Amino acid sequence: LVNVKIDGKPYQFEKGTTILKACKSIGIEIPTLCYLEGIAEEGSCGMCVVEVKGSRTLQRACITEVTEGMEITTNSDLIYEARKMNLELALAHHPLDCMTCDKDGDCVLQDLAYQFGIKKSQFLDEKDAFVYEKETPWDKNPFIQFDPQKCILCRRCVDACENQAIVEAIAIAMRGYKSIVSTPFNLPLEETNCQFCAECVQACPTAALIEKPRIGKGKIFNFEKTDTICAYCGVGCNLTIFKDKNNNLVMARGVDREPNKGRLCVKGRYGYEYVNSSERLTTPLIKENGVFRAATWEEALDYTAKRLLEIKDKYGPDAIGVLGSARCTNEDNYVVQKFARAVIGTNNIDHCARLCHASTISGLGKALGAGAATNPIDDIKNADVMFVIGSNTTETHPVIAQFIKENKKKKGAKLIVCDPRNIDLAKYADIFIQHYPGTDVALLNGMMKVIVDKGLIDKEFIENHTEGFENLLKVLDKYDLDKVSEITGVDKKLIETAAITYAKGPNSMIFYTMGITQHHVGVD
Template identity: 45%
Template sequence: MGEQNKIIINNNELSFKSGETILEVAKRYNIDLPTLCHLKGSVPTGRCGICVVEIQGMDNLRAACATKAENSMIVFTESKAVVDTRKKVIKEFLSMGNHNCAVSRPSGNDWTHFQMKVQADDNSAELCPAWGDCRLQDLAYRYQVTGEKPAAPYQTDPMEIVNPFIIRDSSRCILCGKCVKACREIQVNDAIDFDNADAPKKIIAGDNKPLKDSECVFCGECIQACPVGALVEKDARFDRGWQEKKIKTTCTYCGVGCQIYLHVKDNIITRVTGVEGVAPNYGSLCVKGRFGFNFVSSPERLTKPLIKENGKLREAEWDEALDLVASKLSQIKKDHGPDSIGVLTSARMSNEDNYIAQKFARAVLKTNNIDHCARL
């Protein structure tokens, strides 16, 4: 036996850990191996057939996600056979549904004519909301594949729009099953499944009911997993991702401390996604953490200090408000002693805010009457 745990991918000798799949090894070495249905943390199925690779000495191509790396294995990720197969798979996907993006060759040469035709063909009378943020479209460009108008009518169920968060459009679904895995194997909510395990035609919730009447709790894991335009966020469906800034931060709801990206355009949070591959949440979020941020730009936010006069609050400038607070607190401290004042700091604020609040109570007011809502 030669050296242990060495695999050769595209003529590069690479080491691997026992039990790793070819896809995992390739990812670790930044080899760009395309996937559609693969979802980290779930059991790979090789269902979509995009990640196929050629292994020397084997007759058939193998799905890299579902094939374990073996010693002395010689793998090619972009051989002619691989590329031909991928092209075929991509063409099939493009042709199985309403994939009307620019990769479909227009019948005329006129761009406007093409756009008009797309709109007329599209039973939702819209361009695909995932345009520009679609893994299938990316692959169609990468492998220069054009789709054809589907021969048989594709899924023509109306779009599901009856819940406040998620739009489901089965006409754009490629049945890769990634959403089912996200729901079943990551969040373990089991709200959605294929309608038929052997010959699936669509993804259904419960016994084919709207999400709002199913076990779905709107965590949105399925949206984040969907590689195409079949599952999109209702409020953000027409946002163009490339116009947004993404800022990584920590969620402000429960104590789990999920790592999130706030997507921002024009000083507005347009949507929120989970940060993949990072503890503690590894990309997962809940309904509040994904959809509950309208409060930030709410018109009800306070924008000016307020002072109560004759029983009513009126707007004031900072100087007036802060001088009033400082003089009243100083006076009360002088008249009744430091322990006549209490400070309630907050479990919602940052460590820095809390530190300053307790320093203020202890060093300035000279009281230990400082507490927060931990018990409530």
């Protein structure tokens, strides 16, 4: 701990804490514009400046760490004028169209201008204020609109793309007053490696970047918002969806909590528009003589209850089966199984995940006693080695792929990717094994044999907590590397390196999906 004085009062903070975090922890709010914790921490806007006794200049609170004996002033005439000056410089080329801007009420820049009483920047040169053309290569896609006139070059979008999405599709081009956020060679976004996760849009503090589907639908205070869980994949991202006055969904944003920590993929961000489809059923249908007719809810419920009772009375409760769905919430699925067991009186309750992950239930159940993931998503950051097999993670679970890339980029974790295809994660892998389709079992047995032969096993754990190990050794005897290499089409040296890397972790984590489970050898 270090001893610090803030506005004349003594405090203690952990060494390495920034002034901004220290002040926030004691209830002192310091304005920021370019800062996003863990994502954009460059100190480029100068809004968070504070006085530090003994320093020749004002210090940026977001990047300056507290030190022993530091004396900090967070509010003075000098600080106020410096912050106001920096804000006016940010507004020097910014159009004054808040009344017609879709980001009105949802704009950090607008909030700060209001806080500092700025109606018009003293640096605004109206001849030069609107030098950029409205049309940019960004505008050709259906998801993101970029208005360079409203960009203040805070770099939050660039840092979100680099540090949150781990894509690096955009950067600052040119220099000086000609600087602009751009794609490589000013290409359209769809021609870059952009995945349209729109982390850049969510990070933008102005209307420079905005979701196209929400444009013209209203301002933030016109929308009704609802927190929910994305149903597209198993990550279960927390998101907030926004509904306009016409009862249509217009926007989705990631919520900064587990498991996604604010992240979303293109499906979570934009894949809500089916809800607004005019082709959706809005009334129950009952089939009579092979033709559907519209019915009231009361009639449909009575009809359903009557038919279920008839079937139960005539054939017994086990003549009825009930299906839940991964697209429903846990609570809905709980009610479904309660209805099946307590009301109908049958245990014939099933779920779509059993079809695609039956081998998981069986395989993990036999090996570990439970057919579920052994670790929370947040444990990815603690992995020293990440072993991906049977999973095109970037496509199927994009947010998990971001965490995998982040752990590799920031902490130097090793990444081993095994896939017959040259998938996106292969570009980031330390070891990429491109084995023949359907040879996963041989590959894994070959790796296990290397681990056993090299003595990289935990003998004490095996003796105390496992059974059937001798049987495993008998199986592995058949899998010498020459044979495995022939079966899989992979160089035996590469298999050996992967096995040793995984075994020496020390914290190694396995990722797999339906590229394993839906094979006929999925259980193995």
